[in-house]
Amino acid sequence: MSGNETFSYGQLERALVALHGGNIATLPTLRARAKHFQRIGAVPTGPGRGKRISYSVEDVIYWALIFELAETGFPPNTASQMMKRHGWSLTSFFSGPVGQPDRFLCIRADLLSLHLSRVLTHYNIGVMTAEQLRRKVLSNPDYARVVLINLSTLKRRLGEALGIQWKTYKREWDPSRMFAQPQEGDRAG
Secondary structure (H helix, E strand, O other), X not given: OOOOOEEOHHHHHHXXXXXXXXXXXXXXXXXXXXXXXXXXXXXXXXXXXXXXXXXXXXXXXXXXXXXXXXXXXXXXXXXXXXXXXXXXXXXXXXXXXXXXXXEEEEEEEOHHHHHHHOXXXXXXXXEEEHXXXXXXXXXXXXXXXEEEEEXXXXXXXXXXXXXXXXHHOOOOOOHHHOOOOOOOOOEOX
């Protein structure tokens, strides 16, 4: 696949199950979370009962990333706002082949402060290698709490689940196509 392919909701759902343990018993929880993300506008909603929607590679990446944020404990509204604010830069990592060394999404988050203030200002986000993590994060006492997501592993597993050949994939996503850009002082949830 080169990136121009589209996927059905069923394919997307199976890929998300594969990313989160591959246990079909998790499907009801996954579906409930997906519906919640759709209700709050975090991911595209379906076109209606009995109608099909096609998801691009970029859409699938977006879904995978927002589910990863939720998996690490970010509330759905916070994960949604983070993706609206940073989704474009995070999806850029998925263009081209899976490189070495692995890349990690690093989020320095004071989640309690974030939750209490309800304003998305109490976090920093970046993509870096393990060596960069060691130098910039692990040796820095100011980084008391971090959330790490191995984006390389996510990319490999997503590629395996959907048959995406990352070496030939080129990003063609227009971030304004699905989501409006957040405004200063966006509320977290």
